[in-house]
Amino acid sequence: MATVPPTFDALDPLAGRAPLILDNPSFKDITDAVIAPTERGDYRAWWMGFLVAVFFLGVLLVSIAWLFWEGTGVWGINNPVGWGWAIVNFVFWVGIGHAGTLISAVLFLFRQKWRTSINRFAEAMTIFAVICALVFPGIHVGRVWAVYWMFPVPNQMGTWPNFMSPLLWDVFAVSTYFTVSLLFWYVGLIPDFATLRDRAKTKARRLAYGIFALGWRGSMRHWLNYEKAYLLLAAIATPLVLSVHSVVSFDFAVATLPGWHTTIFPPYFVAGAIFSGFAMVLTLAIPARKIFKLEHIIHEKHLENMAKVILLTGSLVGYAYAMEFFVAWYSGNPYEQFTFVNRAFGDYAWAYWIMVSCNVITPQFFWFKKLRRNVSVLFILSIFVNIGMWFERFVITMSLHADFLPSSWDYFKPTFWDISTLLGSFGLFFTFFLLFVRWIPMVAIAEVKAVLPQASPHYDDSHTTTSDKAQEAVAHG
Amino acid sequence: MADKKNWGVLAEFDTPKDIYHACESIRDEGFKHWDAHTPFPVHGLESAMGLRPSKVPWIVAAGALFGATAGITLQWWSMVVEYPAIIAGKPFFSWPAFVPVTFELSVLFAAFGAVFGMLGVNKLPTFNHPLFTSERFKGHSDDKFYVSIESRDPLFDQRKTKKMLKQLGAVHVEDVVEEED
Numbered sequence: 021m022a023t024v025p026p027t028f029d030a031l032d033p034l035a036g037r038a039p040l041i042l043d044n045p046s047f048k049d050i051t052d053a054v055i056a057p058t059e060r061g062d063y064r065a066w067w068m069g070f071l072v073a074v075f076f077l078g079v080l081l082v083s084i085a086w087l088f089w090e091g092t093g094v095w096g097i098n099n100p101v102g103w104g105w106a107i108v109n110f111v112f113w114v115g116i117g118h119a120g121t122l123i124s125a126v127l128f129l130f131r132q133k134w135r136t137s138i139n140r141f142a143e144a145m146t147i148f149a150v151i152c153a154l155v156f157p158g159i160h161v162g163r164v165w166a167v168y169w170m171f172p173v174p175n176q177m178g179t180w181p182n183f184m185s186p187l188l189w190d191v192f193a194v195s196t197y198f199t200v201s202l203l204f205w206y207v208g209l210i211p212d213f214a215t216l217r218d219r220a221k222t223k224a225r226r227l228a229y230g231i232f233a234l235g236w237r238g239s240m241r242h243w244l245n246y247e248k249a250y251l252l253l254a255a256i257a258t259p260l261v262l263s264v265h266s267v268v269s270f271d272f273a274v275a276t277l278p279g280w281h282t283t284i285f286p287p288y289f290v291a292g293a294i295f296s297g298f299a300m301v302l303t304l305a306i307p308a309r310k311i312f313k314l315e316h317i318i319h320e321k322h323l324e325n326m327a328k329v330i331l332l333t334g335s336l337v338g339y340a341y342a343m344e345f346f347v348a349w350y351s352g353n354p355y356e357q358f359t360f361v362n363r364a365f366g367d368y369a370w371a372y373w374i375m376v377s378c379n380v381i382t383p384q385f386f387w388f389k390k391l392r393r394n395v396s397v398l399f400i401l402s403i404f405v406n407i408g409m410w411f412e413r414f415v416i417t418m419s420l421h422a423d424f425l426p427s428s429w430d431y432f433k434p435t436f437w438d439i440s441t442l443l444g445s446f447g448l449f450f451t452f453f454l455l456f457v458r459w460i461p462m463v464a465i466a467e468v469k470a471v472l473p474q475a476s477p478h479y480d481d482s483h484t485t486t487s488d489k490a491q492e493a494v495a496h497g
Numbered sequence: 498m499a500d501k502k503n504w505g506v507l508a509e510f511d512t513p514k515d516i517y518h519a520c521e522s523i524r525d526e527g528f529k530h531w532d533a534h535t536p537f538p539v540h541g542l543e544s545a546m547g548l549r550p551s552k553v554p555w556i557v558a559a560g561a562l563f564g565a566t567a568g569i570t571l572q573w574w575s576m577v578v579e580y581p582a583i584i585a586g587k588p589f590f591s592w593p594a595f596v597p598v599t600f601e602l603s604v605l606f607a608a609f610g611a612v613f614g615m616l617g618v619n620k621l622p623t624f625n626h627p628l629f630t631s632e633r634f635k636g637h638s639d640d641k642f643y644v645s646i647e648s649r650d651p652l653f654d655q656r657k658t659k660k661m662l663k664q665l666g667a668v669h670v671e672d673v674v675e676e677e678d
Contacts, residue, residue, distance in 0.1 A: 047536060047640035172575055180575035184584050189597040196601040200608040207612055211537070215638040234622035237629070238637040240520075240533035242619040244543045248551040249615035253608060256561075260604045267597055469640075470537040477517035477539055 040134055040471050042316040047469050050317070051215060054463045057312040058216065063458075065311050070454045076447020083441040084159055092162035094437040101420045101432040106160035107271070109442055111289075111413040113153035113449075114194060114268055118261055118290070119297020120146025121201060124208070125257035128250075134325055136467040137318045140212075141308070142301045143205040144462070148452040149300070150198045152445045157191070186270035193267035200260055204253045207246070210236050211466040265293045272416060279359035279419035282347065288340035292409060295333035295379070298326050299405035306399045308457055317463055320393045327392040330405065334383025337412075341380065359419055367431055368418045375415050378408020504627040504675040505530075505647040506659055507634060508667035513539045516642040519665040520545040523644065526661070530647040534628070534637040553614050560610025561603045568602035569595060627675035645673065 045053070057063070087094055097104040120142035127135040158167055170191050172181055181188045213233035220226035236242070266286035273285040302323065309318040348360040363372050382404045385391045392398070422429045456462065473479055510516040513535070520533055524547040533542060572595040576582075581589045616622070628634050628645060637643050644667070646658055659670045 051536075051639050172571060178580070180580040182582070182584060183572045183576050183598060184587065184591055184594040186597075189601075192598045192601040196605040199605060203608050203612045207615070211638065215536075218635040218638045230624065234616070235624045235626060235629075236621065236638075237626055237634075238534040238536060238643075239619075240535060240539070240542050240546055241548060242621070243535065243538040244548055245551045245553050245615045245618045247538050248553045249557075249611040252554060252557045252611045256557075256604050256607045256611070260601075263597065263600060263604075267601075270597075466537040470540075475513055475537060475539065477513045477541055477545075479512075479514060 038321065039473065040137065040321075041468060042319050045316065045472070047472065047474075050468050050472070051219075051465055053314060053317065054461045054465050054468070055216065055219060057457060058459055058461065059219075063311065066454060066458060069450065073447050073450035073454055076444050077451045078444075078447070079440050080155075080444025080448050083437050083444050084155075086437060087159060087162055087441070088164055092160070094435060095441075096433045096435045096438050098430050098432065100423050100425075100428050100430060101418070103417050103420060104432060105414075105434060105438045105442060106156045108410065108413045108417050109445055110153050110156035110160075111268055112296070112410045113149045113156075113445065114197075115265065115289070115293035115296045115409060115413075116149040116300045117146040117153070117197070117201070117297060118265060118293035119301050120144070120149075121197075121204075121257050121261040122294050122297065123301070124204060125254040125261065128254040129258060133471045134322055136464055136471050137322050138301065138305060138326075138463075139467070140205075140208060140460075140464040141305060141318075141462050142297075143201065143208065144453065144456045144460070145297075145300060145304060146201050147198070147205055148449050148456070149297075150194065150201060151452065152449050154194065154198065155445060155448065157194075186267065186274045189267045190271055193264045197260060197264045200253070200257055204257055207250060207253065208464055208467070209460065210234060210246075211238065212461045212464065214238065215465055216461070262290055265289045277419060277423060278353070278355040279363065280416070282344065284340055284343055284347070288337065288344075291333045291336035291340065292379075292412060295330060295337055295383075296405060296409035298330050298333070299402040299409070302326055302330075302398055302402035303406060304453065306395055306402075308462065312457065312462070314463060317468060320395070323395065323398055324389070324392040327386040327398060330402075331383045331386040334379060334386075334405070338380035338383075341376065355424065359422070362422055363415060363419070366422065368415060368421070371411050371415050371418065375408055375411040378404045379412060382408065501674045501676060503648050503655065504673045505645055505650075505653070506655070506662065507628065507631055507671050507673050508644045508646075508659075508662035508665075509633060509636065509669040510642040510644070510666060511668055513542075513642060515666045516644065517542060517545050519644055519662070519667070522661075522665055523646070526652065528646060528650050528652050530650040530653075532645050534634070534643040534645065536638055536640060536642075539642070552618055553611060556614030556618075557607050557610040560614070561607035564603040564606030565599055567606070568599035571602075572598060627673050630675075631671060631673055633669060633671065 041050070043049075095104050095106070120139075123135050123142040124139045124146075127139075157170070158164065161167075168175065170181065170188070172183075181191075183189075210233060213229050214236035216229040217226055217233045220229060266289065269285035269289035272280040273282060275281060305318055306323070309315050345360050345364075348356040351357075363369075382401050385397070385401060418432060421432055469475055508519070510519060516533055516535065517539060520542060523531060524545065533539075533546060535542065569592075573590060576591075576595075577589040583589075587594070633641075634643065644662065646653060646662070648655070652658075655672070662670045
């Protein structure tokens with residue numbers, strides 16, 4: 021702790037705010053605290069969680085194998101509900117991902133320094149959530165051998181995909197989103213891989229982390245380009261994240277179906293995505309920071325800030341629900357009006373009211389600081405938000421069950437394989453996530469160091485000359 | 498038997514402030530082939546070192562332009578030339594419908610430009626570097642700050658340069674050798 025003078029008080033001397041990281045750690049303390057989980061092997065809670073996750077990953081693989089063998093008839097889809105849980109799960113998982121990009125890119129552009137404690141974590145969540153999302157378009161036709169029809173490649177049929185279709189826009193949007201998120205995440209990781217490499221006690225670790233560190237040597241000439249690249253990645257990821265869920269919403273909004281064909285969908289989907297993503301970050305961060313003893317790095321202030329974002333976006337989502345009803349009534353279109361009355365009071369009213377209670381009522385608790393700072397309350401409410409946002413996509417998709425032609429109305433019921441695929445996708449997500457927390461630093465070490473008060477070259481500036489400094493250094497040994 | 502050649506010197510500093518002021522002095526002395534190594538980007542150190550602005554933005558701009566051109570060309574070629582089909586009575590070249598894919602490809606190639614451009618300008622990956630022979634240099638990714646001055650710099654003088662670094666507040670100064678075959 022030689023670098024920190026003893027006269028450190030509660031406020032950051034430069035920003036005049038409470039410090040972002042508690043306990044006044046030195047740079048080395050940060051390295052040690054963040055890297056500890058990757059160097060220890062005896063986390064029982066981790067092993068238990070990992071075994072459960074791998075079990076559900078197996079469930080997913082079996083469900084997919086059965087789907088490919090038997091066809092989409094194993095799901096509960098019917099006519100007219102041709103889109104079932106596959107699209108619901110797809111939108112759910114893509115939405116989860118958005119919080120990660122928001123934290124890493126948008127908050128970076130807004131110079132929100134508190135993001136450094138949670139961005140690594142949230143970006144990892146983004147990547148794994150998008151992987152889960154990509155599973156569903158890949159499998160949903162049940163004929164995996166035709167999956168290349170989605171891509172603009174020359175093929176034996178001499179055909180090309182239709183670029184006027186939002187479904188094709190989606191292929192480009194989500195795959196770009198995945199690639200850019202992965203690159204962004206990896207760029208952030210390079211200096212931290214170097215830290216792991218330099219601490220490695222075994223040759224295997226040194227080699228493995230060394231390869232990913234690319235020979236990073238902390239050079240300021242490199243940092244200059246690195247920071248510029250990082251800033252530009254943030255600048256392009258910001259419109260990207262807004263475009264991705266907008267394009268996802270076009271999948272619905274460009275169709276002429278009542279309840280889908282509305283201009284409110286893109287902003288409403290983006291708000292919902294950020295809402296659900298922040299809830300998922302809370303769900304993951306609250307246990308992880310406890311198990312891995314990172315409560316001084318991800319502390320109540322960070323959780324509170326996320327709760328505020330949930331309050332804002334949750335209220336936006338609630339506003340969108342109300343506005344959908346208003347527009348349905350105001351449009352004077354009987355089909356539109358029927359769809360919304362049917363949502364709230366028809367066969368799927370149960371799902372609608374689960375959605376409203378979880379998404380509109382839950383965030384309102386976050387008006388109160390006491391609740392925003394209460395970790396147990398945050399954890400429980402974040403799970404309600406997750407559930408509510410899954411139901412939102414379910415409710416939207418189930419607009420299909422009562423379309424223009426009453427004779428073809430039908431009720432969608434999930435089968436065992438629908439449920440097993442959804443649970444299995446959680447297995448996939450948590451398998452990746454648990455591997456991540458054990459092998460990769462879950463907090464951006466270099467970025468957290470950079471927001472410590474002593475990281476500033478003007479910290480403790482008493483305007484001494486450099487020769488005074490040299491004498492000081494000699495005196496302090 | 499590999500010959501050992503002096504690559505330069507490495508000086509260790511304890512705080513961002515120390516290295517900041519040291520870099521200002523080295524810059525003013527007129528050194529060219531030297532560098533600072535820090536666990537995180539120290540704010541303002543690039544101007545203390547007198548570095549020129551990064552070239553990465555130009556690569557990103559080129560990537561974005563390439564992506565946009567590729568996107569619009571792909572869609573024009575497949576929807577107008579190779580496989581024209583009348584869809585919803587719209588013209589073959591329905592450019593408003595081509596905006597999302599064009600945008601996504603611009604973003605994709607801009608990101609490639611940012612990441613691979615950054616790595617290219619930094620000449621990474623470089624797995625082998627004389628500095629990695631120093632055991633102390635491992636602190637650069639933890640909590641120590643370093644200045645390295647290469648022997649190929651015209652102003653370099655083994656004894657004087659080391660003395661200067663000590664005077665600038667370095668807590669440790671060492672020679673760095675590189676192996677030649």
